[in-house]
Amino acid sequence: MSAVTDDAPSHHLRPPRPQDIAGGTGTGRDTAGGARPGGAEAGTADRPASATGARGNPAAEFGFSGDPAQHGVPDDDLLHAQRVWDGTLAANRLDALGVNAERQRVRTEDITTTVGFVVDGHPEDTRRALQSVIDHTAAHVLALDLGDVDGAGAVLGELAARHPERVTAWRVEEKPAWRGGTATWGECLAKLLRLDTAEVFVVMDGSVVLEGDAITPLVAAIDDGAVAAGWTGQEPDGRTWRETDPGEGGREVSALGGELLAVRRSAALGDAPEEARDGTELSRSLRGVRVVPADRLPVRRLRTT
Structure with missing residues (x-):
């Protein structure tokens, strides 16, 4: 099986911030950033022009005087407080209506994203997991079948034939090492990364299913500067941590x-993915910030791996 990869700089995904790269000096390991043609920084050419200049007195828009001590106009403290309170309530209502999710979708729609699967058995779980990506996201699916274990490869082939524009399937005769074969998880991941050309690569296990668009918040977190973002985090003592408190x-x-985790593909390629034993180990090897988004992701576990 030949592998083709695109090493050209990203034209959509913003580079990680220098301060977010652990031990970095501003260059890091990620080659997905860089300058746009014509000298504009990556990620700025598509931003509104108003975002590039500072306003003379932005505080005035919220009823404040602009005085560093914010003394304001005498007797207008209640007016200031009311405006801030009203603005907070309005923002909360908009978020409740899904505006934040829509904003993320619009901001990341040009960032190329692939969901990668290693198909190694559990055919019904494989069907449900893959179908959930097709139903709830716009991401492309790139799947590697290892020896059609328990007929899971046939399920992949069926979905690829039904959705050729969404699913690309590769098949090898090697059985997975965890099923008595020779193909390790890291070797499979490395093949998928090199076959892909997307800016963001999402590692998804067949043990979970999406019940909504759980991919966009991960891509948005990476566009904000993270090297990787996932559904769950891991505490230092090994316990699984899943969600933040509201706000x-x-x-x-x-x-x-x-x-379920998303990574900058270029960063993952530069950190010896063949040596990773699973997604957790891959994320730990990356140089940069790893985050779990604040929004609760619509993901459900089908089984323990």
Whole structure:
């Protein structure tokens, strides 16, 4: 099986921030950033022009005077407080209506994304997991079947034939090492990464199913500067951590759970993916910030791996 990969700089995904790369000096390991043609920084050419200049007194838009001490106009403290309160309530209502999710979708729609699968058995779980990606996301699926274990490869072939524009299937005769064969998880991942050309690569296990678009928040977190983002995080003592408290924001973790995580493909390629034993180990090897988004992702576990 030949592998073709695209090493050209990304034209859509913003590069990680220098301060987010652990031990970095601003260059990091990620080659997905870089300058746009004409000298514009990556990610800025598509931003509205108003985002590039500072306003003279933005505080005035919220009823404040612009005075560093914010003394304001005498007797207008209640007016200021009311405006801030009203703005907060309006923002909460908009978020409740899904505006935040739609904003993320629009912001990331030009970032190429692939969901990678290693098909190694459990045919019905494979069917449900793959179908959930087709139903709830716009991402392309790139799957590698290892020896048609228990007929799972036939399920993959069926879905690829039914959705040729969404699913690309590769098949090898090697059985997975965890089923008595020779193909390791890291070797399978490396093949998929090199066959792919997307900016963001999502590692998804057949043990989970999407019940909504769980991919866009992960891609948005990476566009914000993370090297990887996932459904779950892992505490230092090995326990699984899943969600933030409401309003807490995304949480940085030392490693991500392996069931569902997104990575910068160029960063993953540069960190010896062949040596990783699972998605958690892959995430731990990457140089940069790893996050679990604040939003609760619509993901359900079908079984323990």
